[in-house]
Amino acid sequence: MRLRTRALVALFCDGPAINASLENPKRTHYGVVTSYERPFSSADHDALTQNMLVMGTVRNGSVTFAYPEDAKRNLFVQRKQ
Numbered sequence: 001m002r003l004r005t006r007a008l009v010a011l012f013c014d015g016p017a018i019n020a021s022l023e024n025p026k027r028t029h030y031g032v033v034t035s036y037e038r039p040f041s042s043a044d045h046d047a048l049t050q051n052m053l054v055m056g057t058v059r060n061g062s063v064t065f066a067y068p069e070d071a072k073r074n075l076f077v078q079r080k081q
Helices: 002-014 014-021 068-073
Strands: 056-059 062-065
Touching: 062 068
Parallel strands: none
Antiparallel strands: 056 062
């Protein structure tokens, strides 16, 4: 959502300026799922790729991984493929 907020900040700009703000961020964005350097391009409009997705469950107010392999894989930051 923060990445889209950047585009909304450029609301008073024209379309190309909004695209430029999303496709060429000035700094790395540290998000919940991963850290993004360039999450979007003119040909790629998805910030997530399949390797970043995990399933979780909420029990007694705590979030846990649904699958043990996701917990092991989550030890490393998953980058966009």
